[in-house]
Amino acid sequence: MSSTLLAVTEPESRQDRKRRTRQALLDAALDLLADRAMTGLSLREVTRAAGVVPTAFYRHFASMDDLGVALVEQCMRTLRAVLRRARRSGAAMITDSVAVLAEQVRAAPAHFRFLVRERPGGIPAVRAAIATELRLLAAELATDLGRLPVMAEWETDDLRMAADLMVSAMLATVMALVEAEEFDEPEVVDVAARQLRLIALGIERWRPETP
Amino acid sequence: MSSTLLAVTEPESRQDRKRRTRQALLDAALDLLADRAMTGLSLREVTRAAGVVPTAFYRHFASMDDLGVALVEQCMRTLRAVLRRARRSGAAMITDSVAVLAEQVRAAPAHFRFLVRERPGGIPAVRAAIATELRLLAAELATDLGRLPVMAEWETDDLRMAADLMVSAMLATVMALVEAEEFDEPEVVDVAARQLRLIALGIERWRPETP
DNA sequence: CCTTTCGGTGAACACGTGTACACCGAAATG
DNA sequence: CATTTCGGTGTACACGTGTTCACCGAAAGG
Numbered sequence: 001m002s003s004t005l006l007a008v009t010e011p012e013s014r015q016d017r018k019r020r021t022r023q024a025l026l027d028a029a030l031d032l033l034a035d036r037a038m039t040g041l042s043l044r045e046v047t048r049a050a051g052v053v054p055t056a057f058y059r060h061f062a063s064m065d066d067l068g069v070a071l072v073e074q075c076m077r078t079l080r081a082v083l084r085r086a087r088r089s090g091a092a093m094i095t096d097s098v099a100v101l102a103e104q105v106r107a108a109p110a111h112f113r114f115l116v117r118e119r120p121g122g123i124p125a126v127r128a129a130i131a132t133e134l135r136l137l138a139a140e141l142a143t144d145l146g147r148l149p150v151m152a153e154w155e156t157d158d159l160r161m162a163a164d165l166m167v168s169a170m171l172a173t174v175m176a177l178v179e180a181e182e183f184d185e186p187e188v189v190d191v192a193a194r195q196l197r198l199i200a201l202g203i204e205r206w207r208p209e210t211p
Numbered sequence: 212m213s214s215t216l217l218a219v220t221e222p223e224s225r226q227d228r229k230r231r232t233r234q235a236l237l238d239a240a241l242d243l244l245a246d247r248a249m250t251g252l253s254l255r256e257v258t259r260a261a262g263v264v265p266t267a268f269y270r271h272f273a274s275m276d277d278l279g280v281a282l283v284e285q286c287m288r289t290l291r292a293v294l295r296r297a298r299r300s301g302a303a304m305i306t307d308s309v310a311v312l313a314e315q316v317r318a319a320p321a322h323f324r325f326l327v328r329e330r331p332g333g334i335p336a337v338r339a340a341i342a343t344e345l346r347l348l349a350a351e352l353a354t355d356l357g358r359l360p361v362m363a364e365w366e367t368d369d370l371r372m373a374a375d376l377m378v379s380a381m382l383a384t385v386m387a388l389v390e391a392e393e394f395d396e397p398e399v400v401d402v403a404a405r406q407l408r409l410i411a412l413g414i415e416r417w418r419p420e421t422p
Numbered sequence: 423c424c425t426t427t428c429g430g431t432g433a434a435c436a437c438g439t440g441t442a443c444a445c446c447g448a449a450a451t452g
Numbered sequence: 453c454a455t456t457t458c459g460g461t462g463t464a465c466a467c468g469t470g471t472t473c474a475c476c477g478a479a480a481g482g
Contacts, residue, residue, distance in 0.1 A: 014479055018429065037333030040250035042469065055471080056430050063470095120328045120386055122248030131390075158405070165380060165406040172379035175331055179342075194369070195376040202413030225449050229459065253439065266441080267460050274440095 022060045024050040026074060029067060030110045038068050039122040068118070068126040075111040076133045078104065083141065094200060098193045101170065102185065105177045113178045116171055134171075138163045155208055162203060169195055233271045235261040237285060240278060241321045249279050250333040279329070279337040286322040287344045289315065294352065305411060309404045312381065313396065316388045324389045327382060345382075349374045366419055373414060380406055 012020075028049035032041055043064055047054045061067040082104050086097040105112050119130045142163035145151050151159065173192040180188050223231075239260035243252055254275055258265045272278040293315050297308040316323050330341045353374035356362050362370065384403040391399050 014427090014429075017479095021429080035333075035335070037248055037250045039248045040333050043471095044469065053431055054469095055432085055473095058471085059429055117331045117333070119331075121332070122246075122251050122328070124246075161402050161405045162409065164383075164402065165409065168383035169376060169379055171383075172375075191372050191375065194372045198373065198376065198413040198417060199409065200413070201416045202409040202411070205412045205416055206409060223449095225457090225459075228449095232459080254441090255439065264461055265439095266443095266462085269441085270459055 018059070021050065021052060021056070024052070025057065025060055025067065026071060029071060030114060033114055033117075034110060037121055038064070038118055038126060065123055065125045068123055069129045071114060072118075072126060072129040072133060075114050076130075076137075078108050078111040079115060080137065083137065083144075087144065094196045095193050098173070098189055098196065101173065101192075102177060102189050105174060106185075109178055112174050116175045116178065119171070134167065138167045141166060150204055154206075158206070158208055162199070162206075165199060166196070169199070229270070232261065232263060232267070235263070236268065236271055236278065237282060240282060241325060244325055244328075245321060248332055249275070249329055249337060276334055276336045279334055280340045282325060283329070283337060283340040283344060286325050287341075287348075289319050289322040290326060291348065294348065294355075298355065305407045306404050309384070309400055309407065312384065312403075313388060313400050316385060317396075320389055323385050327386045327389065330382070345378065349378045352377060361415055365417075369417070369419055373410070376410060377407070380410070 025046060029041065029046045032045060032049055041064065043057055044054050046064075046067070047057050061070065082101050085104070086100045089096050089100065115130060118126050119134075121127055138160070142156070142159040145163055146154065146156070146159050151162075154162075169192070173188065173195075176188045176192075177185060236257060240252065240257045243256060243260055252275065254268055255265050257275075257278070258268050272281065293312050296315070297311045300307050300311065326341060329337050330345070332338055349371070353367070353370040356374055357365065357367070357370050362373075365373075380403070384399065384406075387399045387403075388396060
């Protein structure tokens with residue numbers, strides 16, 4: 001054990017250090033949320049897991065709700081990546097899209113679990129944040145759908161309806177994936193693909209009748 | 212204010228009284244869950260709202276988790292009523308089915324809110340209970356679908372897939388209904404009906420190819 | 423170099439919590 | 453009528469919580 005007392009690590013800018021502990025708090029929270037909901041998460045627990053004293057929390061967030069909203073932002077980035085990646089690898093291939101989704105869920109399960117768990121969850125601010133983000137995502141998907149040849153003539157209203165349905169199905173799949181043991185993940189993926197195919201079939205035959 | 216000290220209420224059998232306070236606990240919990248998740252609900256709060264001393268709780272439930280599972284049972288009865296009522300009033304009419312759902316949600320919002328909120332929620336026992344109940348419901352719906360002329364020749368596997376999709380859509384609708392202000396409930400109902408119609412269209416054209 | 427800024431500290435507080443325990447009184451049982 | 457059963461009571465305890473406050477030390481800024 002050498003005892004050179006020279007600074008072995010870079011001095012680290014002050015705002016860099018702040019960013020780091022802020023991220024540590026977010027990570028710690030996400031970790032603890034593996035088996036709990038945000039409601040059952042205490043400030044002290046988070047700071048303890050982040051290796052920081054309780055009062056330091058307030059240097060970064062006004063409250064746990066605040067941290068929750070920040071988590072929504074972070075996790076939503078991961079979810080949006082699914083759409084983006086699916087778009088690149090040929091939006092038409094349903095099987096591929098579902099595969100991308102499954103892959104992303106496997107890569108960052110905590111992010112997806114957080115979203116599906118807190119979506120109807122007990123914290124109004126978080127719930128609202130997720131809701132608006134999902135609305136945005138659905139709108140994005142709707143315009144994507146509108147660019148497909150089959151749906152070029154669709155009313156924006158119907159596009160939105162179809163997009164909402166697909167988002168619902170996707171979230172249900174996410175929940176199943178997050179809950180599933182890994183050995184029956186293929187089954188979940190298969191079912192999701194067939195469901196999407198069923199919807200696609202419906203889309204082909206849709207006509208905007210007014211019943 | 213007369214002061215006849217005669218027993219004005221029936222003596223009430225002992226197990227009747229027990230049932231009554233047990234139900235009072237369940238009702239109190241459901242009330243408090245209007246704006247909270249189960250994780251954020253304390254035993255003392257529930258007993259306070261039920262007009263009973265904390266320790267009395269244990270005469271009825273081993274823990275809050277236990278009470279949660281009991282709530283699942285109760286709320287699921289309400290949800291199953293939707294399927295039953297929809298079956299009676301002509302299963303073919305999509306519009307009617309959605310109307311029945313909306314009506315039931317309006318009649319007992321707390322029951323539905325509890326189910327959608329705790330489904331991915333933080334309490335394993337409750338989550339598991341809801342999951343199995345929903346599996347049962349989906350299975351039931353699958354056999355229902357199998358009786359329809361259009362789907363008579365379907366594989367049970369595909370029936371299950373379609374039923375799962377419909378349950379997912381239904382639960383998404385329930386969440387929207389529970390969250391929605393009453394004045395845009397018609398919009399939600401309309402979208403749900405169109406989504407179901409889209410699925411129905413897909414079903415008509417489905418053939419069990421193996422891709 | 424001196425001063426200010428500010429992320430992190432540690433002690434302290436009032437409070438709500440889950441649960442154990444001994445106890446009560448009336449319904450149930452003989 | 454005597455006894456047992458049992459739903460509900462009241463007290464008590466140890467514990468984790470959110471938030472307060474004054475304080476520290478080093479980076480940032482003049």
